[in-house]
Amino acid sequence: xxxxxxxxxxxxxxxxxxxxxxxxNLSDLxxxxxxxxxxSVSTSRAINAIRLFECMGVRCLNSHQASSTCSDKLxxxxxxxxxxxxxxxxxxxxxxxxxxxxxxxxxFPVVLKPAVGSWGRLLSKINDLDAARAILEHKRVLGTYQxxxxxxxxxxxxxxxxxxVIVVGxxxxxxxxxxxxxxxxxxxxxxxxxxxxxxxxxxxxxLAASRAVAxxxxxxxxxxxxxxxxVNEINDTMEFKGCCAATGIDVPGRIVDLVVSRAAEIAxx
Amino acid sequence: MSASANxxxxxxxxxxxxxxxxxxxxxxxxxxxxxxxxxxxxxxxAVAEAPQExxxxxx
Numbered sequence: 001x002x003x004x005x006x007x008x009x010x011x012x013x014x015x016x017x018x019x020x021x022x023x024x025n026l027s028d029l030x031x032x033x034x035x036x037x038x039x040s041v042s043t044s045r046a047i048n049a050i051r052l053f054e055c056m057g058v059r060c061l062n063s064h065q066a067s068s069t070c071s072d073k074l075x076x077x078x079x080x081x082x083x084x085x086x087x088x089x090x091x092x093x094x095x096x097x098x099x100x101x102x103x104x105x106x107x108f109p110v111v112l113k114p115a116v117g118s119w120g121r122l123l124s125k126i127n128d129l130d131a132a133r134a135i136l137e138h139k140r141v142l143g144t145y146q147x148x149x150x151x152x153x154x155x156x157x158x159x160x161x162x163x164x165v166i167v168v169g170x171x172x173x174x175x176x177x178x179x180x181x182x183x184x185x186x187x188x189x190x191x192x193x194x195x196x197x198x199x200x201x202x203x204x205x206x207l208a209a210s211r212a213v214a215x216x217x218x219x220x221x222x223x224x225x226x227x228x229x230x231v232n233e234i235n236d237t238m239e240f241k242g243c244c245a246a247t248g249i250d251v252p253g254r255i256v257d258l259v260v261s262r263a264a265e266i267a268x269x
Numbered sequence: 270m271s272a273s274a275n276x277x278x279x280x281x282x283x284x285x286x287x288x289x290x291x292x293x294x295x296x297x298x299x300x301x302x303x304x305x306x307x308x309x310x311x312x313x314x315a316v317a318e319a320p321q322e323x324x325x326x327x328x
Contacts, residue, residue, distance in 0.1 A: 003292060018294060043325040071325075119327045144324070219328060235328035 001241065002039065005252040012260065019045040024052045031056040034263040037255070038062060038237055043071045043116065046237070059262055062236045066215040070236035073151050074115045076213060080231055083212040086205065087231045088223065089154035096136045099150040103132050109155040112139075116146055120186035125155060156223045161185060162232060163196055163222040164243055165206040166251055167215070169258045172203040174249035176242065193242035205229045216262070217255060219243075274314045280304045287314050 006014040019040050029052065036053045038060060040046035051064045069075045077090045091106055093099040103110050112124040112135060126132045139147040161179040165172060175198045178191035185191040209231045210218040219238025222229045240251040276285045283301030287308065295308045296319050305319040
């Protein structure tokens with residue numbers, strides 16, 4: 001969708017880069033690119049490549065700062081807390097004993113999430129202490145080093161749905177409900193998207209969340225809880241196919257508009 | 270736009286059809302064996318088994 005939108009605009013010279021083929025020579029960092037739009041599925045490759053493109057003076061959407069924060073749930077939660085934005089209760093621990101103690105203090109059920117991860121993978125809803133011990137042991141034995149950073153979120157009863165709000169620049173352009181019979185509602189896990197009217201409350205919290213992580217564009221995931229919206233996650237390379245289909249909004253068109261406007265800002269500088 | 274082409278699935282040998290508007294890097298599924306394939310070239314058309322999803326993949 002996005003590639004076709006770029007191709008429909010003859011004034012744009014689109015260069016598609018496969019991050020598996022990129023090479024950087026740090027003693028010779030130069031580029032004739034105006035803007036890099038990150039659409040890589042590999043978070044690690046993308047974050048490192050973006051940092052090096054920024055070394056070359058290339059404007060990246062999103063920036064290394066925004067991408068680094070969004071790709072790590074712990075960093076995202078820290079920024080949301082600093083900005084006083086609403087989010088589910090979060091506790092963090094670095095050992096099994098500390099994590100078990102944190103969960104007991106929080107109260108079950110809780111959700112254990114990998115700090116870096118996406119598409120709803122490796123999320124565990126934990127209903128009691130026995131299950132917590134078993135999951136933490138599995139993480140210790142089978143997980144990578146990253147799993148030693150234990151991110152615990154209070155389980156929110158969200159009535160089978162959450163919201164995906166697409167922010168592009170300073171605009172909240174589209175929003176959809178993602179509904180599922182499963183407690184994980186990600187579209188990548190079979191959640192069904194339906195149009196959501198963007199109220200002033202939704203707009204305010206989504207824009208504030210996007211600004212908090214310094215994102216040029218973001219997919220902000222919200223939970224509805226007791227009449228307020230909680231920020232669950234902020235995605236820096238958000239997918240939007242389901243949201244476009246549900247809302248009829250031309251999200252790719254808005255993204256390309258933003259890329260063009262950022263390139264124009266550079267030309268004027 | 271190129272003409273469409275029929276290729277052989279590198280996994281099961283089944284027929285894989287690529288439309289003329291296929292993009293390099295696009296992911297398709299073999300209708301015979303269900304393997305996810307990556308379009309590695311469009312001039313000429315070529316496909317290979319797509320990379321397996323890794324832990325850091327996502328939005």
